[in-house]
Amino acid sequence: MSFPDLLERYPDLGQGLFGKLVANQPLSAVTWFRTGGPAQLLFQPANVEDLSAFLKKLPEDVPVLPVGLGSNLLIRDGGLEGVVVRLSAKGFGGIESLGGNRLRVGAAVPDKRLAEAAAKEGLGGFSFYAGIPGAIGGALRMNAGAHGTETCERMVELVALDRKGERHVLTNKDMDYAYRHSGASAGLIFVEAVMEGVPAPEETIRQDMADVIAHREKAQPIREKTGGSTFKNPDGTSAWKEVDKAGCRGLTIGGAQMSELHCNFMINTGEATGQDLELLGETVRKRVFETSGIKLQWEIKRLGQFGSSGAVEPFLGATEEAA
Incomplete structure (x- = not known):
């Protein structure tokens, strides 16, 4: 269309x-x-x-x-x-050392590039970014994290433009960070941030990065068409454990599949549509709820209009949409 x-x-x-x-x-x-x-x-x-x-x-x-x-x-x-x-x-991908263990980072900088730049500066605390396949703008928005560290622990302040093109500076406190969430207005476009690390030997940092990368390559379907973790971890358990318990490892709808390697990852096996993927996710949520009573929450952002094949309804229907 x-x-x-x-x-x-x-x-x-x-x-x-x-x-x-x-x-x-x-x-x-x-x-x-x-x-x-x-x-x-x-x-x-x-x-x-x-x-x-x-x-x-x-x-x-x-x-x-x-x-x-x-x-x-x-x-x-x-x-x-x-x-x-x-x-x-080119316009939003710069990294600048500010001294005092701080870096100014453009919102378009890939997470793994920030990890590399921090290592060269002898700044620890950024190694987790080596395994996150996104950019800093998204990490700031969703408080991306892995291996026990989250973006909120590194972010000092950020610069954003509002819908009218006006500039705003937000502090860490302004962001109201929580697990995979920030309270910043959805209308703001993040353009850069100041991030702070802790001094550490470059050799130690690079070993940490290597461990993160090795874990990712072993445990995640990184060579597939995927979107990372599909669901947020519920309190007291892991999303993949609940997906597995519900018998959804390898579950396929159309061209979409829950990965056999890591069943909290959806993959496009070749010709999946957006509807295939979203319907698969909602089917998994329904089965997990029926198995364990847990309402998995999407970590992947689903945006836009449905196509000619029709809408995909949340597994709890209008009740969930209104919540």
């Missing part, structure tokens, strides 16, 4: 900008699942000033959604209405 061309509706939208604007750009190429419909308009700003100028010109009734590396994102088959903002590595 395709959307009405926003560039035709607002012909002056791209004037004076240095970034790239593309109407009805397929998003399957930018998500790790390799599925999903188009963005009505995809904008890749050249820098912060370019993004701010664009947001100030964009009519307020047009939705805006920032998308990073797409590692934990499921775009539905009908695509995304409005503007998808994808920050470029």
Whole structure:
């Protein structure tokens, strides 16, 4: 499907900008699942000033959604209405040493690149990022973590633009961090952050990174089309244990499958649609609830409009949607 061309509706939208604007750009190429419909308009700003100028010109009734590396994102088959903002590595991928064990990091910096830069600076506390396949903007938004460390332990402050293109500085306290959650307004686009580590020998840091990478390669289907952990860990247990207990390891719907290697990972076995993946996830949630009474919560973000095959209903239906 395709959307009405926003560039035709607002012909002056791209004037004076240095970034790239593309109407009805397929998003399957930018998500790790390799599925999903188009963005009505995809904008890749050249820098912060370019993004701010664009947001100030964009009519307020047009939705805006920032998308990073797409590692934990499921775009539905009908695509995304409005503007998808994808920050470029050139404009938002810098890392700067500030002294005092701190780094200024662009939101488009891949997590593993931050781990590498911190190691070179002799800064510990970032090794967990070596095993997280995303970018710092997403890590800040969802409080990404692994191996006993979370983003909230490293983040000092961040810079964001609001829907009107205005600049805001948020402290760690402002973010109201919790497990895989931040309380920051959904309308904010993070552009950079100040992160703080702890001094450590580079040799020790690199061994920690090697351990993280080795664990990931052994335990996760990293060579598949996947989106990382599908569900958040419930209190007192692990999501994969509950999925396994419910008999869902290897469960397949269409081209989507719960990984045989790590059953909290969904994979696109080749030709999965967004509907296949979301329906598989909801089926697993239903079976886990029937087995253990646990309501698994999605960790993967599902966004956009459903396609011609129809909607996928939450396993508890309208009751869950209203909660």
